[in-house]
Amino acid sequence: MIEVHLVEHAPAKVVSLPDGAGRALAVSKIVDAVPDPYEPGLWRLRAGSKVGAVSLDVPGGEAVRLRITPKIPIGRLLFLLGYSLDPHGWRNEAVDLAGHDEALPAFAHAVERQTDRALRQGLLQGYRPTEGTALVVRGRFREVEQIRRRFGAPLPVEIEYDEFTSDIAENRILRAAVERLLCLPGIPQAVRTRLLRQRARLAESTPLVRGQEIPRWQPNRLNARYHHALDLAVLVLNGASAEHLPGALRMNAFLFDMNKVFEDFICVALREALTAYGGHPTLQARNVSLDEGDAIRMRPDLVWYGDTGDPLVVADAKYKVGSPQGYPDADLYQMLAYCTSLGLKHGHLIYAKGNAPHVGHTVRHSGIVLHQHALDLGQEPSALLKTVSDLAAGMARA
Structure with a gap:
């Protein structure tokens, strides 16, 4: 595996890369990637405002792992992101990063710890609207569906009811974040093992399909123990992506754009401060x-x-x-x-x-x-x- 470490807005580095990987990075705009004009196989890479980790699987060649470190401490980055999501919940919240100084290991550790705290009292349960077919009426009778599907037959009955279950938005979000992290290389083995344990605890919830919109959830006193874990999980789901590129190349990325991070933080912080006036x-x-x-x-x-x-x-x-x-x-x-x-x-x-x-x-x-x-x-x-x-x-x- 070829490992490349860059620092946000630092001078360019000249590294040896497979031609396909270099072109993929150039097209993705994750970093500024330019082939060396004199030496074949060499690329000049310079990080811009995007920070995080990128993994490229090159068919028939070495995999490439790119790490981009922000100039600010990881703990500060997490605070800026978290405050933008929830200015009241994150003001005094300290998240243990276990000394990790890179975005992906730090976020993986933080997500696992917060998920573990959220699930210590067991899986949260709630009511979920459910549609189904049954031999007895339960909940609400769906007349239109009964006529459309059963052509007037009295049984079975098309019904709609609220099911009390653990397969709710909060658990689905946590499971999706854990599974997304497990797909990314570069996570310490100890953290990966704990993430696998959390995934097993969340096995009753339905997995999210890639590209599916993140389910909506509303903070309340019943899911208060989930709040910090959900905030981190949403950050992971928004920052992680995977895509297939031409030529059977596959890219997995966990990235944050510091331009947007800073803009979101300033806007939310100023909004909160100006409200007093x-x-x-x-x-x-x-x-x-x-x-x-x-x-x-x-x-x-x-x-x-x-x-x-x-x-x-x-x-x-x-x-x-x-x-x-x-x-x-x-x-x-x-x-x-x-x-x-x-x-x-x-x-x-x-x-x-x-x-x-x-x-x-x-x-x-x-x-x-x-x-x-x-x-x-x-x-x-x-x-x-x-x-x-x-x-x-x-x-x-x-």
């Missing part, structure tokens, strides 16, 4: 257009509307690092368009890291101030949320 923050606002004819649509990451419905704050998250020359000018042009369209005098760009915590630019002949904020993701979760809270307070005062 009244009004209603809107994420990914769709009703913003640049022109009066509504032909040029724009989608700011966050727009905060006051109680009267007027926009008060616009913000955009950018997972970029400021260079010695500053941030890209295109971001400022974009924010200027947002402010002009919404009639605001202040616009806020929030970056993952920068040379200064805050920079403001006043646009000539307009009075519009474009703010650029740098957020240090290396902070502890409580300090990180405090920074976002202070940022929201500054936005509300502007």
Whole structure:
């Protein structure tokens, strides 16, 4: 097996890869993959914003395993992901990662531990709508189906009833996450053994078909012990994928896009912080257009509307690092368009890291101030949320 280790946004590495694997990585856009112009069989690989693990099975050749490590600690990545899903449940929740410093082993360990805690009191049971055929009426009689299938015959009877069972959405999600992890290479053997044990405990639930939508579940007091396990399971199901490529190549991946991770966290954290000031923050606002004819649509990451419905704050998250020359000018042009369209005098760009915590630019002949904020993701979760809270307070005062 060929193992390649890359770091998010680090300089490119030159590695020896089968030609099919190199082309597959180039087409997938998971990393920047370019063949070496001078040496056949060599590829230049550079990781972008996607982090995690990728496995490529090459027919007749060595399998390729690619690991992409984020620049921030794995525990911080999990906090950003979890907070975006459930800001109240994850605020003070610490998940044991057993010292793993890579995404896949850490998530596999965390999912197994949380699943074990959820199932210690036994499988959760609930009522599930069920349709069936029986010789006695149970629940509700389905008249239309009885006529369509039985042509007026009195027996058997088409019925619908609520069955009390362990085959419910919560258990199906946990089983799907466990099985998805078991399909991925690179999980420590001890963790894999424990995952197999959890799969056996969840055997009564129906497995999800690949590509099937994740079942919906509603948090309540009855499934409270499942909440953290389900949050992790959903993260795994959203981040893991498998696909067949041309030439019998098969790819299994467990990836997160740091651009989206950062954007989701900023939007949710700002929404929670701005709620204290009244009004209603809107994420990914769709009703913003640049022109009066509504032909040029724009989608700011966050727009905060006051109680009267007027926009008060616009913000955009950018997972970029400021260079010695500053941030890209295109971001400022974009924010200027947002402010002009919404009639605001202040616009806020929030970056993952920068040379200064805050920079403001006043646009000539307009009075519009474009703010650029740098957020240090290396902070502890409580300090990180405090920074976002202070940022929201500054936005509300502007």
